[in-house]
Amino acid sequence: LAVLISRVRTAQSVEAEVGAIAEQVAGKAAADRRHTIETAMENRDKWFQADVSRELSRLRRAIRQCDDLWVRRFLWVTLAETVRLTSNDRTSTYKLHARPLSEIEKRNLSPIAVFKNLAKENAASFKAFRHRLSEAKRLKSSKYVAKTDARIGDTRNAQEYWADAAPFDLLMTSPPYGDNLTTVTYGQHSYLPLHWIDFEDIDPAADIETLRTTQEIDRRSLGGAASDDVWTEAKLLEASPRLKRFADALSAKPGDARVRLIRFYRDFGASLESIVDVVKPDGYMIWTVGNRNIAGQQVPTDLVLSELVEGLRCNVVTTLTRRIHHKRMPDRNASSATMREEKILLVRKIEA
Ligand SMILES: C[S@@+](CC[C@H](N)C(=O)[O-])C[C@H]1O[C@@H](n2cnc3c(N)ncnc32)[C@H](O)[C@@H]1O
Incomplete structure (x- = not known):
């Protein structure tokens, strides 16, 4: 997604x-009287009311009829938000959690109407964005002047999927701060929308098996599943004494905080190594991280990251603090207390 x-x-x-x-597409969907459902989702009835599924299917058919790939992608993004707003899932959390039946029965929804409004907003927002690019002289004959490329891949193998484009002058990123399941369940959040989107329109490498279960995307994300392909615990704890001290104070019983923490950071270490590899010597990296809580203790993510990159031929030039003024989601969930601050690490790779 x-x-x-x-x-x-x-x-x-x-x-x-x-x-x-987009307006024509919504019109086409509204004129479609067919009842065929356009998703193979097994547990569909749990997440969508029957008439919602019917209208989403009509939208999906109408989007597929558009010839232009970029237009279809724009419409799929709009459909994704339509799914978020019209499914039975609560919008108050990233986790999949169905609304109570009594509430579901009371909701009277038309995905086509929702889609039509969202498409109007998205088109206006996009137009304003292109206008800004134009003002900044970044468009030539309506085309963005630089090359852009978005690739699908696992950061533990950045060298693989960026091989032909690397090395890079600059890297800007915000990595996950812990395993998805106990921080932000990006995978669960994407699960319902992705069931309505044509994967071929995303990328040939987009794997439909990621929808095997509601947990699969999060399982494949950093810290999601034990894997041998990553840093050993010994290598990790040697690279970050700070992490070792923190981990030693946690309970080590199976399924406990320490296990989760170490599993995440073994993956994180492997992906840091792989990412640093695709950056030019002397190149800059900007890492935005938050300090999550685990077992009631705040993980010093920024300090651990500093130690890990310094062990990978990098220097931390400075660390900035950013206050988070606006967040779409509530500040508190079961395992992470309020995160109102983020740290931004400015890192430079040491010359070859
Ligand atoms: C804190 S979010 C930041 C997203 C984005 N960089 C931004 O700034 O809006 C971290 C993202 O990393 C993704 N992620 C987790 N494990 C990953 C992996 N192994 N490879 C690539 N992305 C991963 C998560 O799904 C999530 O979307």
């Missing part, structure tokens, strides 16, 4: 009439 959104946003050429096209 992230790759899809990035491709829409960073495309060099876009369709200026996408707003009008």
Whole structure:
């Protein structure tokens, strides 16, 4: 889903009439009287009311009829938000958690109407974005002047999927701060929308098996599943004495905080190594991280990251603090207390 959104946003050429096209698509969907359901989702009835599934299917059929790939991608993104707002899932949390039946029965939803409104907003927002690019002289004959590329991949293998484009001058990223399941369940959050989107329109490498269960994307993410392909615990704890001290104070019983923490950081170490590899010597990296809580203790993510990158031929130039003014989701969940601050590490790779 992230790759899809990035491709829409960073495309060099876009369709200026996408707003009008979206309206036609909504019109086509509204005129479609068929009842065929366009998703193979097994537990569909749990997450969608029957008439919602019917309208989402009509939208999906109408989107598929568009010839232009960028237009379809724009419409899939709009459909994703439509799914979020019209499914039976609560919008108050990233985790999949169905609303109570009594509430579901009371909701009277039309995905086509929701889609139509969202498409209008998205088209206007996109138009404003392109206008800003134009003002900044970043468009030439309506085309973005630089090359853009969004790739799908696992950061533990960045050298593989960026091989032909690396090395890079600059890296800016915000990695996960812990395993998805106990921090932010990005995978569960993407699960319902992805069931309605054509994977071929995202990328040939987009793997439909990621929808095998509601847990699969989070399982494949950093800290999600034990794997041998990553740093050993010994290598990790030697690289970060700070992490070792923190881990030693946690309970080590199976399923406990320490196990989760170490599993995440073994993956994180492997992905740091792989990412640093695709950066030019002397190149800069900007890492934004938050300090999550585990077993009631705040993990010093920024300090651990500092120690880990310094062991990978890098220097931390400075660390900045950013206050988070706006968050879409509530500040508190079962395992992480309020996160109102983020740290931004400015890192430089040492010359070869
Ligand atoms: C804190 S979010 C930041 C997202 C994005 N960089 C931004 O700034 O908006 C971390 C992201 O990393 C993704 N992620 C987790 N494990 C990953 C992996 N092994 N490879 C690539 N991405 C991963 C998560 O799904 C999540 O979308």
